[in-house]
Amino acid sequence: MNKPLHPDQLRNLVPLDGLSPRQLWELRVQIAPLALAAGQILQLGSTSATRHYLMSGSVLFIDSDGQQRRLVAGTPAALHSLSPSQLGEVRALEDCQLLTVDGMELERLLSWRQALQDVLLQLSMDGEDSEWLERLLENPLFAQVPPANIRSMLSRLVEIEAPAERALIREGDGGDCCYFLKSGRAQVLKAAGSGEQLLAELEPGACFGEEALLEERPRNASVVMIEDGSVLRLARADFLELLKAPVVGDVSLDDVADLLGCGAQWLDVRLLDDYEQGHAMQALHMPLHLLRLKTRLLNPQRPYLCYCESGKRSANAVFLLTQLGFTAYALRGGLDALSAEDRAALLWERGSGYLARSDGRVERSL
Incomplete structure (x- = not known):
């Protein structure tokens, strides 16, 4: 357990099961293993923001009233943490492995996820494509954007139909906006000698064109549609206000x-x-x-x-x-x-x- 855990090892733990796959991937590097030898005691206290999860072995939990219960790894009860609100101690009945999770960081991610779900629910009620929005918001940059900014950003996007072979961005042009690919596929091309080099293919949910806004330089590549689709345009001023600043x-x-x-x-x-x-x-x-x-x-x-x-x-x-x-x-x-x-x-x-x-x-x- 010295290596960061894979999200699949975390998604059944409560309340980590309320996080998105991207949030689990983000949280996993902040989770530390804790070994308890048989007979060793772990003190729990309300001043600690740490949550503990039992991953192997068994422990005896003794609460502040002296009540005892045995907790065994792999059982439904072990999917829940020994949280700071549970005053008492944990005594290892055998060699055990626990995970320690920063409770404040977990709460931040859960709060953001709930707020985002509220935004998605409202937008879906307004007729927006919630499946596309879910893919878009899996981009790591949105994990630090307040949901209110996301809602405002979506209201400022301008949808543009983009038929196959249309060049949305041309290498060398100035940058005054970025785009989000809503449907269809596109390719990123860069001039190479007398031809062009394929750098990447973009799927729905991709953001592109932001580098010219960040660096205040001409576009460093072209983006051309491979098939019929649509994109959403975000002006530079809105991009800087709503996305870059909070991130x-x-x-x-x-x-x-x-x-x-x-x-x-x-x-x-x-x-x-x-x-x-x-x-x-x-x-x-x-x-x-x-x-x-x-x-x-x-x-x-x-x-x-x-x-x-x-x-x-x-x-x-x-x-x-x-x-x-x-x-x-x-x-x-x-x-x-x-x-x-x-x-x-x-x-x-x-x-x-x-x-x-x-x-x-x-x-x-x-």
């Missing part, structure tokens, strides 16, 4: 030490010259315009701390990483917000720095 989390320099202690990794999203003149300890160089291509080298179970000069590029990097299922934070205010002393203390390493390998290793470059 991007940031941290102060004072909070960084705790995250690094939990295994977080620095990402420097500046240009190479800036990186080589000084970067954070063991920071990976991931310039913003190459970030999406380089994410295959990152570990989705590890938090990432992004920084740049003004904080703008790092905020965009956090949005892109979040959309791809990563946990990421931007350094609040960027390097410009630091004092000269703090900046020098942070960017003390110089040179070509570190590389990420496809197996998840980080090593010093030569």
Whole structure:
């Protein structure tokens, strides 16, 4: 149980069974195993927000009134947690394995899921395609968007019929909107010599065109419909207000030490010259315009701390990483917000720095 659990191992636990598959995948990396040897006692108290689930073995639960009951792993009763509200102690009757779950994080995910279900129910009553919305909202970026923003976003979308072979986005054009594919399929193409290279195929629920909005650069690829379908257009201003702003989390320099202690990794999203003149300890160089291509080298179970000069590029990097299922934070205010002393203390390493390998290793470059 040292490796993160697969969602299938969690979906029968109560109340984890109320979470979506995406939320279970997100929560699994925050669940820790706990071993109890035979005779060992686990104290329960109302001040703890931790939930405990018995996964193997058996325990004796003694409540605050002295009442005793035996709990055996694999039984219906063991699907429920020993929650903070249950004052008392748990004594292992044999060697046991438990899972510890952050109760506050679980409550946050459950509250968001319930609010989202209320939104979906209302929209389905208004005649919206709830199945398509479910697929759309499985995108990781929506896990941090307030349901009220989602409702507002849906009211601002403009539906456009898109016949086969229609180019929705052309490489090199400016970006003033992004799209959500409602029906049909599309392909992402990039110029290569005298022809085009196929980068990806998009299914209903996909969001595309957002990179030009984030980076304020021309479109880096074309998107062409493969078959008849429809798309929903979201203007740049609405995208920045409703989606990007709530998704991007940031941290102060004072909070960084705790995250690094939990295994977080620095990402420097500046240009190479800036990186080589000084970067954070063991920071990976991931310039913003190459970030999406380089994410295959990152570990989705590890938090990432992004920084740049003004904080703008790092905020965009956090949005892109979040959309791809990563946990990421931007350094609040960027390097410009630091004092000269703090900046020098942070960017003390110089040179070509570190590389990420496809197996998840980080090593010093030569």
